[in-house]
Amino acid sequence: MEKPSFSPLIAGTMKWGKWGAQMPQTQMSRYIEHCLSLDIRTFDCAAIYGGYTTEAEFGAALADLSIERKDFRVITKCGIEYPCEQNPIDLKHYDCTFDYILSSVERSLQRLRVDSLDLFLLHRPSPLMDPEVVAAAIDVLKKTGKIQSFGVSNFSTSTLSLLGKHVAIDTNQIQCSLTHLSPFTDGTLDVHLQNKISTQCWNPLGTLFSNKGDREGRIIDLTTSLSKKYGVAVNALCIAWLLKHPARLAPVVGTANEKHLSEMAESVQVEMEQIDWFRLYSASTGIDVP
Numbered sequence: 528m529e530k531p532s533f534s535p536l537i538a539g540t541m542k543w544g545k546w547g548a549q550m551p552q553t554q555m556s557r558y559i560e561h562c563l564s565l566d567i568r569t570f571d572c573a574a575i576y577g578g579y580t581t582e583a584e585f586g587a588a589l590a591d592l593s594i595e596r597k598d599f600r601v602i603t604k605c606g607i608e609y610p611c612e613q614n615p616i617d618l619k620h621y622d623c624t625f626d627y628i629l630s631s632v633e634r635s636l637q638r639l640r641v642d643s644l645d646l647f648l649l650h651r652p653s654p655l656m657d658p659e660v661v662a663a664a665i666d667v668l669k670k671t672g673k674i675q676s677f678g679v680s681n682f683s684t685s686t687l688s689l690l691g692k693h694v695a696i697d698t699n700q701i702q703c704s705l706t707h708l709s710p711f712t713d714g715t716l717d718v719h720l721q722n723k724i725s726t727q728c729w730n731p732l733g734t735l736f737s738n739k740g741d742r743e744g745r746i747i748d749l750t751t752s753l754s755k756k757y758g759v760a761v762n763a764l765c766i767a768w769l770l771k772h773p774a775r776l777a778p779v780v781g782t783a784n785e786k787h788l789s790e791m792a793e794s795v796q797v798e799m800e801q802i803d804w805f806r807l808y809s810a811s812t813g814i815d816v817p
């Protein structure tokens with residue numbers, strides 16, 4: 528089976544609905560069109576977003592546009608059972624049992640109004656995950672054409688290795704940014720490169736705009752000065768910093784603001800000098816490399 532190709536930047540839908548901007552359907556359709564106009568053709572969803580409501584809102588907004596299926600990609604995830612209005616359970620927990628995976632994909636396909644997912648991810652590793660059971664479910668989903676590729680999210684290198692013995696893992700979607708550097712040093716990106724596992728970075732701007740700490744201050748000061756050199760905005764430089772890594776990181780950008788999205792789309796044009804990559808790395812850690 529030929530693997531689907533994804534755009535260099537991915538639009539994350541987590542804050543488009545109830546968990547953020549609460550876009551009405553027409554506004555969400557316009558926002559999807561804006562993404563496509565910037566060549567951001569891949570959309571990241573998850574069953575739990577908006578308390579199990581955002582997939583359906585996104586699906587309706589997408590269907591309104593009558594875009595040819597070949598012109599966009601949809602990612603979604605399953606596995607987090609979250610207590611909310613749509614899911615009246617009394618404890619947040621994980622589920623990656625055979626029947627759960629199959630039924631969650633079925634529900635996501637209906638909500639998203641597509642016949643097949645381009646990429647399906649297990650949202651979080653469960654301590655109760657049986658790799659053979661997951662592999663059997665993914666086999667069924669691939670053979671029936673319900674998913675085109677499979678991956679995981681937030682998996683450590685050891686859990687990747689365990690599951691990877693039973694099923695091909697195309698992607699690991701992880702937290703990774705200038706303010707969350709551990710994947711660069713804990714072996715995660717090495718293992719991804721070695722095993723040809725694509726890396727998607729969630730929260731690619733990290734805490735840059737949400738915290739006012741010393742680290743964020745140093746990064747803002749430096750990116751503000753570098754933005755003059757490279758001719759792009761501060762948020763775009765943070766994305767360009769991720770794009771420079773040889774593991775070909777794919778940032779999942781979560782903005783619900785058209786201007787911010789347009790700014791970040793310019794990151795793909797930036798050819799960041801190696802010395803500036805290290806300037807930013809050191810601005811984050813607060814010290815020079817050893």
Ligand SMILES: NC(=O)c1ccc[n+]([C@@H]2O[C@H](COP(=O)([O-])OP(=O)(O)OC[C@H]3O[C@@H](n4cnc5c(N)ncnc54)[C@H](OP(=O)(O)O)[C@@H]3O)[C@@H](O)[C@H]2O)c1
Pocket residue numbers: 538539540541542571572650680681700701728729730731732733736762779780781782783784787
């Ligand atoms: N796999 C997982 O476990 C997991 C977990 C969390 C998220 N995700 C995925 O990752 C996506 C992105 O996550 P995220 O939203 O946390 O990350 P993000 O893209 O790093 O965005 C963080 C925040 O930065 C703000 N921002 C951007 N440019 C700005 C500027 N110039 N000035 C001020 N604020 C600015 C955005 O607000 P505005 O809307 O105002 O621009 C946004 O709320 C989600 O949508 C979801 O698809 C996955």
